[in-house]
Amino acid sequence: xxxxxxxxxxxxxxxxxxxxxxxxxxxxxxxxxxxxxxxxxxxxxxxxxxxxxxxxxxxxxxxxxxxxxxxxxxxxxxxxxxxxxxxxxxxxxxxxxxxxxxx
Amino acid sequence: xxxxxxxxxxxxxxxxxxxxxxxxxxxxxxxxxxxxxxxxxxxxxxxxxxxxxxxxxxxxxxxxxxxxxxxxxxxxxxxxxxxxxxxxxxxxxxxxxxxxxxxxxxxxxxxxxxxxxxxxxxxxxxxxxxxxxxxxxxxxxxxxxxxxxxxxxxxxxxxxxxxxxxxxxxxxxxxxxxxxxxxxxxxxxxxxxxxxxxxxxxxxxxxxxxxxxxxxxxxxxxxxxxxxxxx
Numbered sequence: 001x002x003x004x005x006x007x008x009x010x011x012x013x014x015x016x017x018x019x020x021x022x023x024x025x026x027x028x029x030x031x032x033x034x035x036x037x038x039x040x041x042x043x044x045x046x047x048x049x050x051x052x053x054x055x056x057x058x059x060x061x062x063x064x065x066x067x068x069x070x071x072x073x074x075x076x077x078x079x080x081x082x083x084x085x086x087x088x089x090x091x092x093x094x095x096x097x098x099x100x101x102x103x
Numbered sequence: 104x105x106x107x108x109x110x111x112x113x114x115x116x117x118x119x120x121x122x123x124x125x126x127x128x129x130x131x132x133x134x135x136x137x138x139x140x141x142x143x144x145x146x147x148x149x150x151x152x153x154x155x156x157x158x159x160x161x162x163x164x165x166x167x168x169x170x171x172x173x174x175x176x177x178x179x180x181x182x183x184x185x186x187x188x189x190x191x192x193x194x195x196x197x198x199x200x201x202x203x204x205x206x207x208x209x210x211x212x213x214x215x216x217x218x219x220x221x222x223x224x225x226x227x228x229x230x231x232x233x234x235x236x237x238x239x240x241x242x243x244x245x246x247x248x249x250x251x252x253x254x255x256x257x258x259x260x261x262x263x264x265x266x267x268x269x270x271x272x273x274x275x276x277x278x279x280x281x282x283x284x285x286x287x288x289x290x291x292x293x294x295x296x297x298x299x300x301x302x303x304x305x306x307x308x309x310x311x312x313x314x315x316x317x318x319x320x321x322x323x324x325x326x327x328x329x330x331x332x333x334x
Contacts, residue, residue, distance in 0.1 A: 001241075001301075001304045006301055006304075009297050009300065009301055010301070012297060013294045013297050013298060016290055016293060016294050016297075017163045017164065017290075017291075017294060019166075019290075020164040020165055020166050020168070020290070021164050023166070024166070024168045027164075027168025027169070028168060028169070029164050029168060029169060029170050030169055030170065031162060031169065031170050031171065032165075032167075032169050032170065032171040032283055032284055032287045032288075033104070033105045033107065033171070033205070034107075035169055035283045036106075036107075036259075036263060036280060036283050036284065037107045037110065039279060039280070039283065040110060040263070040267050043267055043269075045110070045112075045267065047107065047108065047109030047110050048109050048112060048113075048209075049108055049109035049207070049208075049209045050108055050109055051108045051200070051204035051207060052201070052208065053201065053202075053204065054204040055202075055203060055204060061203060061204075064202050064203050065160050065162075065203065066160075068156055068157075068159075068160035068195075068198060068199070068203075069156070069157050069160040069161065071153070071156055072152075072153040072154065072155070072156030072157030072158075072160065073153075073157055074153075075149055075150060075152075075153035075156075076150060076153045076154065076157065076302075079146060079149070079150045079153075080305060083305075083309040083310070084309070087309060
């Protein structure tokens with residue numbers, strides 16, 4: 001696969017995740033986890049333990065989710081950049097030796 | 104797939120802890136063994152953990168009009184094995200339980216079982232089967248990641264249906280939770296599969312040697328016979 005293949009695949013992913021927003025403009029898009037929580041509560045179940053700490057607002061919750069995503073994204077970006085830089089340093093000669101081309 | 108805090112009554116939360124923890128202990132053993140034997144695998148472990156971190160933080164819209172998140176564990180299971188993946192998963196689940204009130208401490212065992220054990224095991228089994236069937240590597244990775252993701256949510260549905268059967272019984276409850284979780288998950292699982300294919304393709308290009316050392320792929324010269332991959 002080359003850069004063009006990557007780009008096509010990423011576009012497919014974006015379309016896949018954007019499509020529901022366009023197809024179902026009236027939908028609530030609440031979390032499946034909380035839908036299950038609701039379904040259980042409807043049966044009359046009361047949770048016997050509550051979270052030790054809850055984010056004080058949905059903004060803070062979003063912040064912490066973003067932090068989680070950012071930590072992951074930094075590591076992935078660093079790894080890819082580091083490996084590409086290392087390869088570029090070695091020059092084009094060794095390129096053919098290490099590449100394992102996936103069919 | 105997160106079962107919320109306090110939503111598993113006694114004795115269920117203990118049961119899932121008892122089932123999940125030996126597996127996590129095995130994962131910790133594997134982790135120390137692999138990092139000792141192959142220290143250069145450490146950045147790869149970090150990368151797999153990072154992939155899980157990103158994917159499990161993204162709550163994505165789906166065709167059911169609700170949102171859910173992928174797991175990212177399937178790729179890790181293929182690259183570093185299901186044992187180590189369970190350790191990576193418990194780290195993410197603890198982060199979310201303690202800082203986001205998402206999932207919970209009492210339900211940690213059950214959530215590790217679905218996300219950190221069943222999902223990765225399914226992914227790993229699918230990957231091995233696809234190699235046996237001589238499917239192209241990308242197809243194997245796609246199927247492993249997508250089915251690992253999907254079966255994580257099927258597992259959650261089973262776990263909840265066991266505890267909260269409807270008046271029509273377990274199967275009816277399984278369908279109810281399955282509709283909430285698994286159907287929502289289908290497009291997300293496809294997306295996760297595609298992202299896993301991209302990252303694995305990069306790894307095969309840049310870390311082929313290391314993947315061969317970890318016995319994920321075979322490179323000519325590194326290990327003999329059967330060429331799934333031609334250079």
